[in-house]
Amino acid sequence: MTEPQATAPQQTPLYDLHLQQGAKIVDFGGWALPVNYGSQIDEHHAVRNRCGMFDVSHMTVSDIEGADTLPYLRHLLANDIDKVASQAGKALYSCMLNDDGGVIDDLIVYYLSDTHCRLVTNAGTRDKDLQWMQQQSEQFEVSLSERPELALIAVQGPDALGVCAESLNEVAPSLGPCLAELQRFQGAWFEVDGQQEFVGRTGYTGEDGVEFIVSAALARQMWSQLSAAGVAPCGLGARDTLRLEAGMALYGNDLDEQHSPLESGLNWTVSMQSDREFIGRAALEGQPRQQIIGLILQDRGVLRGHQPVHSADENGAIGEVTSGTFSPTLEQSIGLARVRADADLNIGDTVLIEVRNKQLKATVSKYPFVKNGQPTNA
Numbered sequence: 001m002t003e004p005q006a007t008a009p010q011q012t013p014l015y016d017l018h019l020q021q022g023a024k025i026v027d028f029g030g031w032a033l034p035v036n037y038g039s040q041i042d043e044h045h046a047v048r049n050r051c052g053m054f055d056v057s058h059m060t061v062s063d064i065e066g067a068d069t070l071p072y073l074r075h076l077l078a079n080d081i082d083k084v085a086s087q088a089g090k091a092l093y094s095c096m097l098n099d100d101g102g103v104i105d106d107l108i109v110y111y112l113s114d115t116h117c118r119l120v121t122n123a124g125t126r127d128k129d130l131q132w133m134q135q136q137s138e139q140f141e142v143s144l145s146e147r148p149e150l151a152l153i154a155v156q157g158p159d160a161l162g163v164c165a166e167s168l169n170e171v172a173p174s175l176g177p178c179l180a181e182l183q184r185f186q187g188a189w190f191e192v193d194g195q196q197e198f199v200g201r202t203g204y205t206g207e208d209g210v211e212f213i214v215s216a217a218l219a220r221q222m223w224s225q226l227s228a229a230g231v232a233p234c235g236l237g238a239r240d241t242l243r244l245e246a247g248m249a250l251y252g253n254d255l256d257e258q259h260s261p262l263e264s265g266l267n268w269t270v271s272m273q274s275d276r277e278f279i280g281r282a283a284l285e286g287q288p289r290q291q292i293i294g295l296i297l298q299d300r301g302v303l304r305g306h307q308p309v310h311s312a313d314e315n316g317a318i319g320e321v322t323s324g325t326f327s328p329t330l331e332q333s334i335g336l337a338r339v340r341a342d343a344d345l346n347i348g349d350t351v352l353i354e355v356r357n358k359q360l361k362a363t364v365s366k367y368p369f370v371k372n373g374q375p376t377n378a
Contacts, residue, residue: 008032012057013151013216014223021233029124031058034235043238044328047205048373051157052234053226058123061150061213062133065116066142073109073117076136078261078278080271084111089187091202094269095261096121096132097280102257103264105129106249108202110187118187118198120152120213122251136279151219155226156209156242158373161201164210167229171221175199179210192218204239206246206368241325244334247294247367253305254292254322254336260284263338265292288341290319294367295335296377297353299360302326303335308354309362311343318343321353329370330377336367 009032018025023034033055036043046052064072073081079094090111096104105125110118121129133144155164165176171192178190178199187200198213212222227233240250247265249255255264262270262284270284297303303324308317319339327334339345345364352359365377 010058012055013219014055014057014153017220017223017227018055018233021227023233023235026236028236029058031123033058034233036235036237037233040235040237040241041328043232043234044241046232047157047207047234047238047242048329048370049157050232051155051160051163051207051209052232052238053223054154054156054234054239055152055223056154056211057151057219059152060119060121060123060126060129061147061152062119062121062130063116063145063147064119064142065145066140067115068140068142069115069117072137072140072142074276075140075278076133077109078270078280078284080274080276081109081111081117083271085114087186088112089200091185091187091200095255095266096129097260097278097283098132098257099280099283100257101260101262101280101283103251103255103259103261104132104257106251106255106266106269108200110198110200112187118213120211124252149216150213151216153212153214153219153222153226154203154205154209155212155231156203156205156207158208160207160209163226163229163231167225167231168222171218171225172197182210184208204246204248205242206248206370207242207373241328244323244325244336245327245329245368245370247336247369249336250323254338259290259338260288262288263290263292263341265336290338291341291343292322293337293339293345294365294369295321295324295337295351295353295362296330296365296369297333297335297360297362298350299362301353301355301358301360302333303353303362304355309337309339310352310354310359312350312352317354318351327369329373330375334365334369335362 077094084090203209307321324335
């Protein structure tokens with residue numbers, strides 16, 4: 001018998017540019033992506049202090065079109081699309097739930113019109129997302145179209161908008177005026193050579209910035225122009241430390257199908273004010289069994305996922321770390337943990353983290369840990 005051939009990871013349209021810039025490439029959920037280009041710490045600080053750019057073309061982009069676009073999304077999403085339905089381009093963050101209230105995926109939806117919305121979902125959940133969305137669409141007059149031909153570049157940091165407007169003027173002259181009017185959590189079309197391209201003032205770092213959803217050829221031009229302007233290319237490593245400092249959830253770590261948004265620190269993404277019957281609503285009516293807390297490690301070590309969390313009185317485990325890393329901004333290890341909802345914990349309390357048969361002290365902390373480049377727990 002012959003051994004089954006391993007499937008080579010997919011490459012984004014920017015793959016060869018990453019190699020030219022000395023990127024260390026890893027297989028991330030079936031995609032060949034940069035983990036760093038040298039110093040992950042330097043990439044992190046570039047985003048916090050100036051700006052950096054990420055290739056996020058592995059994300060799944062889908063367009064929903066048809067007369068029932070809004071009724072369909074009212075049914076599909078735990079957050080309410082009507083919050084943004086009067087503002088062209090406005091973005092909404094939401095979870096997509098199963099019947100038991102567990103999170104199938106978290107996503108951003110851009111409202112473009114009553115008959116057209118655009119979703120950006122995670123790469124690792126692509127197959128089940130598309131299958132679920134298609135299954136739920138059968139009772140609605142809508143069509144779902146995946147857009148694999150599009151590439152995504154995130155430019156993040158306090159200088160991101162100004163740098164993009166100036167350095168991309170040659171390849172996209174209409175972009176500058178577009179960015180000048182773009183509000184936070186809003187997207188807009190801009191034209192390049194007669195083709196409509198898209199930009200959203202969104203991101204996954206806790207900093208201001210934009211995410212371009214554009215044709216592959218334009219993405220390559222943009223990446224090259226931004227590189228020439230001195231924008232730091234950044235990999236998956238910095239993306240993770242930045243998002244965790246910003247207290248942002250990662251699917252598969254802090255979110256999964258076994259836990260609801262109410263058990264994952266995302267109460268604010270669930271809209272139950274109206275009688276809207278979205279998938280999973282009935283399951284959310286009960287009291288959540290668990291909650292997410294922030295942690296700052298006080299002893300030497302690094303917080304990592306699945307480490308048990310114990311109460312300070314050592315009465316046994318009360319939960320586990322879901323995400324953990326070393327924070328370059330705080331110069332301490334930080335993490336998120338899911339603990340019992342009835343655990344009597346307050347900000348400033350001490351818990352014990354089980355690390356290699358040792359118990360290390362950590363402080364229960366508010367999150368995000370960093371906002372506008374500054375620690376929030378100082």
